[in-house]
Structure formats: C-alpha cells, structure tokens
Amino acid sequence: PINSRFENKILKYLNKNLHKYDMVIVNDYGHGLLTKKLIKTICKKSKFLAVNAQINAGNQGFNLITKYKGASYYSLDIDEAKRAIEDKFIDSEKIPDSILKLTKGNSVSITMGHKGSISKKLNKSSFTMPSFTNVVVDTMSAGDAFFVMSAMMMYLSKSVKLASFIGNLAGAITVGVPGCVPIDKS
Numbered sequence: 001p002i003n004s005r006f007e008n009k010i011l012k013y014l015n016k017n018l019h020k021y022d023m024v025i026v027n028d029y030g031h032g033l034l035t036k037k038l039i040k041t042i043c044k045k046s047k048f049l050a051v052n053a054q055i056n057a058g059n060q061g062f063n064l065i066t067k068y069k070g071a072s073y074y075s076l077d078i079d080e081a082k083r084a085i086e087d088k089f090i091d092s093e094k095i096p097d098s099i100l101k102l103t104k105g106n107s108v109s110i111t112m113g114h115k116g117s118i119s120k121k122l123n124k125s126s127f128t129m130p131s132f133t134n135v136v137v138d139t140m141s142a143g144d145a146f147f148v149m150s151a152m153m154m155y156l157s158k159s160v161k162l163a164s165f166i167g168n169l170a171g172a173i174t175v176g177v178p179g180c181v182p183i184d185k186s
Helices: 002-020 036-045 076-084 090-103 140-157 161-173
Strands: 024-028 048-052 073-077 107-111 115-123 126-129
Touching: 002 036, 024 073, 024 140, 048 140, 073 076, 073 090, 076 090, 076 115, 090 107, 090 115, 090 140, 107 161, 115 161, 126 161, 140 161
Parallel strands: 024 048, 048 073, 073 107
Antiparallel strands: 107 115, 115 126
16 A cells, blocks of 8 residues: 555645546556545546456455446446445346446446446446457456547447447457557557
C-alpha cells in the first residue's frame, strides 16, 4: 500500500484535475496504489468512469469490482464477477444484473473467454456477443484489450452492443499473438 503522504499528493491532483477529463479509465490490478480515499474521489468526480478491477495472484481475490460505486461502465471476467457476487454457480445470464445492482453502475460487460461476452446497460436487456476467433496463441492481456477498447467505444457511442463488438474484436486480435508484444512492428 502507498503511504499517506503519497496518497495525499495523488488526491490533491485528482481533486484539481478530474473535472478536466471527459472520460477516466481505471484498470485496478489490486497492488495497493488505489486506496479507498482515491477510489471514492475517482468515483465521485469522474464525468464518465470505466472500471476494471482484476483478481490475480498478487491480490489473492481481495480486489473486487464492488469497491467502485456508480461507474458508467464496468468490465470484468466471469470469475471476477462470480466472486464479487459471491455465487460460484450463478447462471451467467443473471450476472450483469447482479453486478449493476451491487455497484449501482450504468453498464457492464462480462468476458467469458471462448464463449464471448455478456453485456447489459441499466434498464435494458442483457445480450451475448460471440468470440471472434478460434485461434488462440496466448490469452495474456485479452481482457485488458477488451476493456480499454470497449470502454472507449462505450463512451463515444453510448451503445453497450457496439462496445462489446469492438471489445471482442480487440480480444480476438490479442489472443492471436504471443504475450504482450506489439501487433505491428513496422
């Protein structure tokens, strides 16, 4: 975790500058940078907030999406969603409603690997988007690619369907290359 002096510097910057940004993207890996105070400020002061909070070996499942309240858009994988909901056996069709209820958010996309994604906007029906590839070289960073591209599209279009389409395309491209290497080196 960061110390209070560093936290206060970041908090000062956020309070001074968040209003300048149309969109804020938070990719929280759960390593201690984003404290409760910082998260509360980001959630309260962002015009359009897109959030991904990952569960990984470094945070041992203590980094749940539910700590971000009222975001415009959430993106997470199905296992992260099930842990946030605390229901290992929940039907995937019920997950988007459950996440939006817990977070008080506006829209969500749940990635499901080779099964594609399931997405929902508040007060709309959920829908699934298929995966666009059957060639998988490496899944490293596919969720990150889905998140950043779908978040930008969600902001620009306000369409969770278009955001999911673009996110799934980004994920399909990413799984086709080894590791985190640039797709085009020219």
